[in-house]
Amino acid sequence: MMTRTSALLMLLVATGTGLSADWPMWGGTPSRNMVSPMTGLPTTWDLKTGKNVKWVAELGSQSYGNPVVAGGVVMIGTNNEALRDPRQPGDRGVLMAFREATGEFMWQATFEKLASGRANDWPFQGIASSPLVIDGTAYFTSNRGQIVAVDLQGFHDNENDGPVKDEKLTGKNDPDIIWIFDMLEEVGAFPHNLANCSPVADGDLLYCSTGNGQDESHVNIPSPKAPSLIAVNRLTGKLVWEDNSVGDRILHGQWSTPAVGDIGGVRQVVHAQGDGWVRGYEAQSGKKLWEFDTNPKDSVWPKTRNEVISTPVIYENVVYITNGQDPEHGEGVGHAYAIDATRRGDITTAGLVWHFDKIRRSISTAAIKDGLIYLADFSGFLHCLDLKTGKPYWTHDMFAAIWGSPMLIGDKIYLGDEDGDVTVIEHGKTFKLVSEQNMGSSVYATPVPANGALFVMNRNQLYALAEGAQLRK
Numbered sequence: 001m002m003t004r005t006s007a008l009l010m011l012l013v014a015t016g017t018g019l020s021a022d023w024p025m026w027g028g029t030p031s032r033n034m035v036s037p038m039t040g041l042p043t044t045w046d047l048k049t050g051k052n053v054k055w056v057a058e059l060g061s062q063s064y065g066n067p068v069v070a071g072g073v074v075m076i077g078t079n080n081e082a083l084r085d086p087r088q089p090g091d092r093g094v095l096m097a098f099r100e101a102t103g104e105f106m107w108q109a110t111f112e113k114l115a116s117g118r119a120n121d122w123p124f125q126g127i128a129s130s131p132l133v134i135d136g137t138a139y140f141t142s143n144r145g146q147i148v149a150v151d152l153q154g155f156h157d158n159e160n161d162g163p164v165k166d167e168k169l170t171g172k173n174d175p176d177i178i179w180i181f182d183m184l185e186e187v188g189a190f191p192h193n194l195a196n197c198s199p200v201a202d203g204d205l206l207y208c209s210t211g212n213g214q215d216e217s218h219v220n221i222p223s224p225k226a227p228s229l230i231a232v233n234r235l236t237g238k239l240v241w242e243d244n245s246v247g248d249r250i251l252h253g254q255w256s257t258p259a260v261g262d263i264g265g266v267r268q269v270v271h272a273q274g275d276g277w278v279r280g281y282e283a284q285s286g287k288k289l290w291e292f293d294t295n296p297k298d299s300v301w302p303k304t305r306n307e308v309i310s311t312p313v314i315y316e317n318v319v320y321i322t323n324g325q326d327p328e329h330g331e332g333v334g335h336a337y338a339i340d341a342t343r344r345g346d347i348t349t350a351g352l353v354w355h356f357d358k359i360r361r362s363i364s365t366a367a368i369k370d371g372l373i374y375l376a377d378f379s380g381f382l383h384c385l386d387l388k389t390g391k392p393y394w395t396h397d398m399f400a401a402i403w404g405s406p407m408l409i410g411d412k413i414y415l416g417d418e419d420g421d422v423t424v425i426e427h428g429k430t431f432k433l434v435s436e437q438n439m440g441s442s443v444y445a446t447p448v449p450a451n452g453a454l455f456v457m458n459r460n461q462l463y464a465l466a467e468g469a470q471l472r473k
């Protein structure tokens with residue numbers, strides 16, 4: 001059980017300088033700020049010669065579940081096209097676990113596609129959730145709209161952990177399930193195309209977006225009474241609270257992931273929802289505290305009104321968020337906001353700190369450090385703004401769509417794009433390019449640092465990069 005003290009200790013360890021720190025969730029910490037104090041990571045590497053490449057692991061053909069690293073294990077979400085077990089054939093969502101030190105495959109959890117098809121579970125998209133790891137348990141969302149808790153060590157510890165003991169497959173390569181919470185059965189969620197939430201926790205409560213949305217008609221919402229956000233006890237897998245402030249106003253789907261932080265002395269869970277609003281809740285009770293509309297009132301879906309896919313970032317009582325649309329919808333106008341989340345009620349006007357409207361549609365999450373905020377958009381631009389005013393210092397054109405987020409590690413920003421380039425940029429008010437490497441196929445994921453290595457995923461491979469490493473060919 002994680003007490004506040006151990007949570008604080010974990011935070012101190014995670015934010016300590018040097019090389020030793022896991023990356024146990026999307027964003028590294030519950031505030032989701034895409035920064036790490038780690039130093040000594042490579043700024044150049046060469047996939048052809050193997051320079052600074054520690055290992056490479058083969059994934060499925062499409063991989064959208066960003067890597068997390070904890071307890072010596074790296075986990076990613078992908079599909080089943082790199083078939084590792086002939087007993088589990090066909091299109092499936094797959095969570096794969098590898099040894100952090102060597103890249104050796106440890107175990108996988110596979111999930112058959114939902115019978116309802118692409119309305120709820122799009123073909124070949126795999127698992128698009130990043131696990132949250134606490135005390136040796138990994139929590140993630142499957143393609144079937146389930147929150148799944150698994151033992152990080154699987155059956156490698158020779159123990160069947162958790163209330164679930166009747167797993168059919170209990171080999172070393174199989175998942176040790178702790179519990180499963182089915183959001184379709186338990187709260188009536190109807191995920192549009194794919195449930196993808198990367199969970200976050202406060203104490204014993206685990207928070208997850210249900211992904212509830214429209215059906216294939218893009219007009220009808222089959223489950224308007226289903227919640228957007230739920231809190232589940234992470235030890236028992238039982239529902240604690242739920243909120244449905246959106247009702248039948250869902251524009252499309254709900255693919256944003258919640259963040260947790262102390263705001264004005266109140267522990268809050270912050271979640272961007274299907275009507276394009278961001279909402280803050282008292283984390284333990286679920287009491288709604290505030291809400292903020294990320295769209296101008298005269299905007300019209302889908303031309304100018306956006307949904308929110310990026311993750312809110314909590315930093316010194318302010319919430320930073322960009323809006324945008326499903327990549328399938330292409331490019332368009334976007335918005336970025338700084339929101340004073342100490343306010344209460346509808347704070348669209350009263351809580352506005354700044355609004356940046358030179359950004360295009362964005363599905364990327366912010367990186368914040370030293371009074372600067374980095375925001376990327378789907379049109380391929382990386383913006384560096386003043387954190388307090390939202391005034392731009394510089395903009396860099398990547399010349400390809402950006403799906404992932406800028407990751408600020410030490411004083412270097414790492415950012416991937418659809419062309420497969422990972423660009424490294426100096427942190428600061430003046431733009432300075434450090435290097436650019438191509439990863440061979442689209443980099444939809446965000447590069448993440450852990451324990452002296454950089455983990456970069458392309459569509460079908462996961463690379464561990466480290467200064468001085470040499471991959472033998």
Ligand SMILES: [Ca+2]
Pocket residue numbers: 151153154155156157158159160161176
């Ligand atoms: Ca076990």
Ligand SMILES: [Ca+2]
Pocket residue numbers: 160161162163164165167176177178
């Ligand atoms: Ca078990």
